[in-house]
Amino acid sequence: MKVCGLLFLLSLFTPWLDAKPGIKVKITQKGLDYGKQLGIDFLEQRLKEQTFANVSGQETFGFTGADYTISEIKVNAVEFPNxxxxxIPGTGIKLEIKDAAAAVTAHWRADNKIKGRQPPVYGTLSPLEIGNSGKMSVLISHISLAAVVSVSQDNAGHAVLLLESCKGKVDRMHIELDQDTSWLYKYFANHLEKPACDSLSNNMCPFIGSEIEKINAELREHKVQAQIDSFAQVDYSLVNSPVISSTSINFDIKGTVSPVGNDLETPFKPAPFSIPEEINSMLHIGISEYFLQSASLVYYASGAFDVSIAKELSSYFRLTTNSFGTIIPKIARSFKTPCPVILDLKPTAAPVIRLHNGSAVLEIAGSMEVLVVLKNSTTRSMFTLNIAARTHVALNIFEQKLIPSLCLDR
Structure with missing residues (x-):
C-alpha cells in the first residue's frame, strides 16, 4: 500500500519535474560584479533614506549613570571600499564586505541617575544636569559582513531569496558631542561606544534579513505574465529553482506566449536546450523554438498576420490592373482604364520557425487574394494565389542594435 502511495505521489510531481523552459537566462560572475555595484549604490541610497527608530536605554559607570534617548538618526555617508x-555551487550567492564605514548624525538626550547618594549641587544644577541634550555625530568604521543568500522559487514561479547565513561586526565607533556639552556627558558618550558597537553588530544581519524580505515582497507583487501588445502576453515564471554553479546562476523560464487574458495550451512541448559555457559576457539569454512557435501560433490565431496591401504601397509604386499586363494579359485587357489593386495576404497555417546555428528558418504557408477597386469604390476578386515560402533570417549586432537579414530561399 505504501509503495502504491509513493508511486501516486511521484505521478503527481512528474509533470513538474519534467518541466522544460522556453527561455533560459544565465548571469555570469562578470554580471554579478556589475550587479554588485548597482546593489551597493542601491544600499547606500536606502541607508541614507532610511528612517530609524529611536534608541533608548540606560547605562551606568562608577557611581553614576543615565537614561538616554537617541533620535533623528540619519546616515549621511557610507563607504564600501572592499x-x-x-x-557557491549548489548553495547560493555569497556577499562579503570589509572595512566599510559610515558617518551618522543624531539628537541625544540623557537624564542623570546617581547610585547611592544625591549628586553634589553647584548652585541649582548638578553636573549631569548641564547640557543634557544636543546633537551628536558618529563615525563608524571597520564594518564587516559575510552573508550567503540562496535563490529558489515559490508556487507562483517568482524568484525567492533566503538568507542562509550571516555574520556582521562593527569594530570601531567614535561619538562626538557638541562642544558646549558637559565633559561628563562626553565621558559618558565615550563609555557608550563599546555597547553601541555590540548593538550594531547584533542588528546588522536582522537588517539584511528585513531588506531581503522587502525584496521578496516586491517580487511577489510582480505578475509572472507580461503583455507584449494587444495580441499576446508572455509567461516568464520560473519552471524550477535557479541552478548555481561556480561560474554562473541559471534561470529556467516558462517562456510561453499566449493570447491576452487567456492561457494557451500549445500542441507542442519545449525541447531541452542549453546555453554555451562562455563567461566573458555578463548576461546570456537563450530563446527556444518553443517560445517562437507559441508566439507564431498566437499571432496567427488572432489574425495579426492578415495584411491588406493598398495605400501602404502607394508611396513606393502604384499597383494597378495594368501592372499585371505582362503576367496575366487578360486582366489588363478587361480594364481599359487602369484601376487600383489591393492584395489581401493571409496565412493558412501558423508560420513554422526553426533555429539553426547562426540563422533561423521561417516557413510560411498562405494565400494572396488580388482584388480590383472599381469606380464605385467596391472591390471584386480577380484571382487567388496559394503561397509556400521558405526564408532564412541571419541575426547580427550592429552599433548595439539587433539587425535581422531576411533572405528568400524558395
Whole structure:
C-alpha cells in the first residue's frame, strides 16, 4: 500500500519535474560584479533614506549613570571600499564586505541617575544636569559582513531569496558631542561606544534579513505574465529553482506566449536546450523554438498576420490592373482604364520557425487574394494565389542594435 502511495505521489510531481523552459537566462560572475555595484549604490541610497527608530536605554559607570534617548538618526555617508560577490555551487550567492564605514548624525538626550547618594549641587544644577541634550555625530568604521543568500522559487514561479547565513561586526565607533556639552556627558558618550558597537553588530544581519524580505515582497507583487501588445502576453515564471554553479546562476523560464487574458495550451512541448559555457559576457539569454512557435501560433490565431496591401504601397509604386499586363494579359485587357489593386495576404497555417546555428528558418504557408477597386469604390476578386515560402533570417549586432537579414530561399 505504501509503495502504491509513493508511486501516486511521484505521478503527481512528474509533470513538474519534467518541466522544460522556453527561455533560459544565465548571469555570469562578470554580471554579478556589475550587479554588485548597482546593489551597493542601491544600499547606500536606502541607508541614507532610511528612517530609524529611536534608541533608548540606560547605562551606568562608577557611581553614576543615565537614561538616554537617541533620535533623528540619519546616515549621511557610507563607504564600501572592499565588497565582493561570489557563487557557491549548489548553495547560493555569497556577499562579503570589509572595512566599510559610515558617518551618522543624531539628537541625544540623557537624564542623570546617581547610585547611592544625591549628586553634589553647584548652585541649582548638578553636573549631569548641564547640557543634557544636543546633537551628536558618529563615525563608524571597520564594518564587516559575510552573508550567503540562496535563490529558489515559490508556487507562483517568482524568484525567492533566503538568507542562509550571516555574520556582521562593527569594530570601531567614535561619538562626538557638541562642544558646549558637559565633559561628563562626553565621558559618558565615550563609555557608550563599546555597547553601541555590540548593538550594531547584533542588528546588522536582522537588517539584511528585513531588506531581503522587502525584496521578496516586491517580487511577489510582480505578475509572472507580461503583455507584449494587444495580441499576446508572455509567461516568464520560473519552471524550477535557479541552478548555481561556480561560474554562473541559471534561470529556467516558462517562456510561453499566449493570447491576452487567456492561457494557451500549445500542441507542442519545449525541447531541452542549453546555453554555451562562455563567461566573458555578463548576461546570456537563450530563446527556444518553443517560445517562437507559441508566439507564431498566437499571432496567427488572432489574425495579426492578415495584411491588406493598398495605400501602404502607394508611396513606393502604384499597383494597378495594368501592372499585371505582362503576367496575366487578360486582366489588363478587361480594364481599359487602369484601376487600383489591393492584395489581401493571409496565412493558412501558423508560420513554422526553426533555429539553426547562426540563422533561423521561417516557413510560411498562405494565400494572396488580388482584388480590383472599381469606380464605385467596391472591390471584386480577380484571382487567388496559394503561397509556400521558405526564408532564412541571419541575426547580427550592429552599433548595439539587433539587425535581422531576411533572405528568400524558395
Amino acid at each position: 565588497a565582493s560577490v561570489s557563487l
